[in-house]
Amino acid sequence: MGRLFGTDGVRGLANVDLTAETAMGLAVAAATVLVDDTGQARPRAMVARDPRASGEFLSAAVVAGLAASGVDVLDVGVVPTPALAHLVDTSGADFGVMLSASHNAMPDNGLKIFARGGTKLPDDVEDRIEAAYRSGTARRPTGAGVGRVHAGPDVEQDAQDAYADHLLSTLPGGPSSLAGLHVVVDCAHGAASALSPRVLREAGARVTVLAAAPDGLNINDGVGSTHLGPVRAAVVAHGADLGLAHDGDADRCLAVDAAGNDVDGDQIMAVLALALRDRGQLVEDTLVATVMSNLGLKLAMQREGVTVVETAVGDRYVLEALNAGRWSIGGEQSGHVVLPAHARTGDGVLTGLHLMARMAETGRSLADLAGVVQRLPQVLVNVRGVDKSRAGCDDDLLAAVAGAEAELGATGRVLLRPSGTEPLVRVMVEAAHQEQAQAVADRLADVVRVRLAL
Numbered sequence: 001m002g003r004l005f006g007t008d009g010v011r012g013l014a015n016v017d018l019t020a021e022t023a024m025g026l027a028v029a030a031a032t033v034l035v036d037d038t039g040q041a042r043p044r045a046m047v048a049r050d051p052r053a054s055g056e057f058l059s060a061a062v063v064a065g066l067a068a069s070g071v072d073v074l075d076v077g078v079v080p081t082p083a084l085a086h087l088v089d090t091s092g093a094d095f096g097v098m099l100s101a102s103h104n105a106m107p108d109n110g111l112k113i114f115a116r117g118g119t120k121l122p123d124d125v126e127d128r129i130e131a132a133y134r135s136g137t138a139r140r141p142t143g144a145g146v147g148r149v150h151a152g153p154d155v156e157q158d159a160q161d162a163y164a165d166h167l168l169s170t171l172p173g174g175p176s177s178l179a180g181l182h183v184v185v186d187c188a189h190g191a192a193s194a195l196s197p198r199v200l201r202e203a204g205a206r207v208t209v210l211a212a213a214p215d216g217l218n219i220n221d222g223v224g225s226t227h228l229g230p231v232r233a234a235v236v237a238h239g240a241d242l243g244l245a246h247d248g249d250a251d252r253c254l255a256v257d258a259a260g261n262d263v264d265g266d267q268i269m270a271v272l273a274l275a276l277r278d279r280g281q282l283v284e285d286t287l288v289a290t291v292m293s294n295l296g297l298k299l300a301m302q303r304e305g306v307t308v309v310e311t312a313v314g315d316r317y318v319l320e321a322l323n324a325g326r327w328s329i330g331g332e333q334s335g336h337v338v339l340p341a342h343a344r345t346g347d348g349v350l351t352g353l354h355l356m357a358r359m360a361e362t363g364r365s366l367a368d369l370a371g372v373v374q375r376l377p378q379v380l381v382n383v384r385g386v387d388k389s390r391a392g393c394d395d396d397l398l399a400a401v402a403g404a405e406a407e408l409g410a411t412g413r414v415l416l417r418p419s420g421t422e423p424l425v426r427v428m429v430e431a432a433h434q435e436q437a438q439a440v441a442d443r444l445a446d447v448v449r450v451r452l453a454l
Contacts, residue, residue, distance in 0.1 A: 002389070004133070005126040007314035007420025011101055011110035014054035018109050020061040027065030027097065029133035030113055033125065034095045035071065044072045046091065048084040048159075049099035050191040050249045053216035054109045059099045062111070066097070067147035069139040075149060077156030078214075080191045080250035081112065082347035083163040089118035089344055090162070100191070103226050103247035103334075104422075106219050118344035119323075120316045160195055167199050167350055170342040171357055172279065178356050179204035184243040184256075185352070186231040187212040188224025192250035196349045203353060208238050220247065225254045225335050225348075232260040241359070242366045244352040245335075251315070252335035253348035255355060257367040265335040266297040267370040268355055272337065273306055273329050274372065275358045281328060281341075282306070288321045288330030288338075290314070291415055295430050296375040304372070314420055315346045376412070377434040379441040381427045386452035388418035388425045400447045404429070404440050412437065416444065425452065 004010055010026065012018045035043045045066050049055035059075065066073050071094075076087065081098050088096035094116050101108035113129070115121055121129075132138075171177050183205050187193040193212035200207045210230055211223035223230050224247050231243040235256050242263075243256035255263035269287060276282040286307045289297060298308050309325065311317040315338060318330040322340050331337035336346030343350055359366060391397070397416075404414045412431035419426055427444045431437035 004130045007316065008102065009110050009112035011104065011108060013107055014052075014058065014109040018058065018111065020057055023058045023061040023099075023111060024065035025133050026111055026129065027062040028069050028138045029129045030095065030097065031066050031069035031071050032132050032137050032139050033128045034115065035069070035139065042072060043070070043094040044074070044092075046074045046076055046084060046088050046093045046096040047099075048076045048079045048081075048096070050219065051078050051189065051193070051214035051216055052101070052106050052109060052219045052248065054107075055099045056216070058109055058111070062097050062099065063149055063151075067149050069147065070141040070145050071147040073147055073149045074155065075151035076159040077151070078191055079156070079159050079163065080195065080347075080349065082251055082343050082345050082350065083159065083195070085114050085118035085344040086163060086166060087118075087159055088114050088116070098249070100249035102249050102251065103220060103224070106217055106221065114344070120319060120345065122320075164195060164199050164202070166342075167353060168202055170350065171203060171353060173357055173361055176204035178353075178360055181242070181356055181360060182206040182208070182238070182240040183352075183356065184208045184210060184231055184234045184238060184240045186210040186223055186243065186245040187250075188220050188246050188248050189214040189218040190220065190224065190246060190248035190250060192246050192349055196244075196246060196250065196352070199349060199353065203356075205356065208234060208240060210234055224248065225252045228254065228256060228262055232256050232262075236260045242356070244355075246348040247335070250348040251346040253337065253351040253355075254335040255352070255366060257370065258365060259367060261367065263366060263370045264375075265331055265333040265337060266294050266375070267373045268335070268351060269329065269331045269337055270297060270300055270373045271358055271369045272339070272351070272354055273301070274304060275354070276328050277304075277306065283326060283328045286325065286327045288318050288325070288327055290318060290332050292428065293333050294373070294375045294378055295413065296373050300373045313417065319345065376430045376432070377437045378428065378430045379434075379437040381441045381445040382419075382424045383427060383445050383448045384424045385454060386425055386448060387454055388423065388452070390452050391416060391418045391425050391448070394451045397447055397451045400444055404444055408436075408440065414440070414444065416448070
C-alpha cells in the first residue's frame with residue numbers, strides 16, 4: 001500500500017481516488033492528530049476550496065468531519081491556497097484544510113493541510129495523520145463538545161478583503177506603485193478570478209482579464225499557467241507590458257513579456273532575488289531552488305554573486321529549506337515562488353505584484369529583467385502507464401541514465417523522478433543544444449517504458 005500523501009497533500013480523481021468518505025476520514029484523522037499537538041480544549045480550523053465542482057461536496061465532507069471531532073470551523077469558501085495559509089496564520093487558527101488540485105484538470109481534486117502558523121505539515125505529521133486515518137482513530141465529543149460551523153458569503157468576502165489588504169501592503173513602492181503598467185492576467189477560471197484583477201487594479205495597473213468566470217467545470221481548461229497560449233496572444237493583441245498566468249488555486253505565477261515570450265519560474269526567481277539583493281533584503285545572498293531548475297539559473301546567480309541552495313522537487317521542501325536557513329526567497333521553475341517575509345507558501349498573486357513592482361522601480365521591461373537568465377535547452381518527457389515506484393531501483397534504467405550523463409558531460413544533466421502528484425515518471429534532460437536534449441530524453445523515455453512497464 002503506497003503512501004497516501006504525495007508532495008502536495010492527497011490528490012487524485014475526485015469521487016474515485018478522493019471520495020467524500022476519504023475526505024471526511026482524513027479530516028477526522030487530522031483533527032485527532034493536530035488537536036492533540038495543540039492541546040487546545042476548543043480547537044479552531046479554517047477550510048477553503050478552489051472553484052471546481054467536486055470541491056463543493058469534498059469541502060462539505062471535511063467540514064463535517066472536523067465539526068464531528070469537536071473542532072470549530074470557519075468555512076471561508078473559494079479563496080486561493082496562499083490566502084488560506086495567510087489567514088490561518090493571522091487568525092491564530094490551529095490548522096487549515098484546502099480542497100484543490102492546483103494545476104490539475106477539473107476532474108481531479110486534492111486535500112492540503114496547513115499547521116498552526118499557515119505552514120505545510122512535515123512528513124512525520126502527515127504519516128501520523130495517515131496512520132490515524134487507516135486505523136479509524138477519532139475524537140467523538142457529544143453535546144456542547146461538537147464543533148460549530150461558520151460560513152456564508154460575508155465570511156468569504158471578509159477573507160478576500162483581508163487577503164487583498166495584506167497583498168497590497170507588501171508592495172515595496174507603496175499604494176498605486178504599478179501605475180503606468182498594463183498587464184493581462186489569466187486567472188485559469190480559478191480561485192483568484194476575483195482577487196487577482198482587483199489587487200492589480202488597486203495597485204494602479206491597467207488590467208485586461210482572461211479566464212475569470214469559474215463555473216465549477218472550466219478550471220484550468222486550456223487556460224492558466226499550464227496553457228500560456230491565450231495570455232501570449234492577448235498580451236500581443238492588446239500591446240500590454242506583460243502577462244501573468246495563475247493556476248487553479250493561484251499558488252503559481254508564470255509570466256509573458258511584451259513580445260509574447262514566456263518568462264518561467266526560474267527567471268521570475270532571478271528577477272525577484274536581485275531586487276531583494278539591491279534593497280539589501282536578500283539574506284546571505286541566497287536563493288533556494290529545486291533540482292528541476294534550469295542550469296541557466298545557477299550560472300546567472302553565480303555571475304551575480306548569489307548562492308543557489310538546491311532541494312527536492314516540491315514547494316514544501318523549498319519551504320523547509322527557507323525556514324531552516326531563514327532565507328528570503330525560493331521556488332520552482334513551475335512558478336511556485338515563496339517570499340517568506342510575506343507568505344507561508346507559494347503565492348501567485350504576490351509573485352505577480354512583486355514582479356511588476358521591479359519593473360516599475362527600475363523602468364526596465366520584463367524581457368530585459370528576465371534576460372539575466374540564459375536558459376539551457378531543456379526537454380521534459382512525462383512517461384505514463386508505468387510503475388513509478390521502481391524508477392529509482394531498476395538497474396538497467398539507472399545504467400541508461402549514467403550513460404546519458406557521461407554523454408552530456410559538464411554541458412548538461414539528466415533528472416529522472418517519479419511525479420509526486422500524478423501517475424507518471426518525469427524524464428528531464430538539459431544539454432547545450434535542443435536537438436541533443438530531445439534525443440537523449442526520448443531515448444531515456446523509451447527505456448522507462450520498457451523497464452517500468454506494468
